[in-house]
Amino acid sequence: MRLRFHDAAESMLEAVLARGDRRLGAVISSAFHAGAKFDAWDNHFNFSLWQRAFEMNSVDQEDYLKAKNPAGPTCWDFIDMGFTCEALHK
Numbered sequence: 891m892r893l894r895f896h897d898a899a900e901s902m903l904e905a906v907l908a909r910g911d912r913r914l915g916a917v918i919s920s921a922f923h924a925g926a927k928f929d930a931w932d933n934h935f936n937f938s939l940w941q942r943a944f945e946m947n948s949v950d951q952e953d954y955l956k957a958k959n960p961a962g963p964t965c966w967d968f969i970d971m972g973f974t975c976e977a978l979h980k
Contacts, residue, residue, distance in 0.1 A: 899937040906954040911965055916947045 907914065921943035927934045944951050964975060 897935070900935055902951070902955070903937070903940055906951045909954045909958075913947070913949050917943045917949050920946050 907918075917940075921940050924939045924943060926936060926939040926943070967975070
């Protein structure tokens with residue numbers, strides 16, 4: 891068995907990006923222009939660049955990490971997926 895570990899800051903940022911909304915566009919742009927790249931997280935990851943980008947754009951990453959209501963609205967509700975969100979909860 892081989893275990894691989896992810897840096898906690900990388901995992902947090904990945905979670906925020908996965909749960910993100912349109913407000914993160916400005917954060918991603920700011921981080922990119924400050925030098926942040928997605929090329930091989932381990933080699934180029936600089937969490938301080940991302941923290942500054944969140945601060946510059948007044949976006950609190952903790953808002954994206956809170957528990958979600960499974961019955962609540964999702965960011966993709968406007969897309970016709972051919973099935974209902976209720977089907978996903980079964």
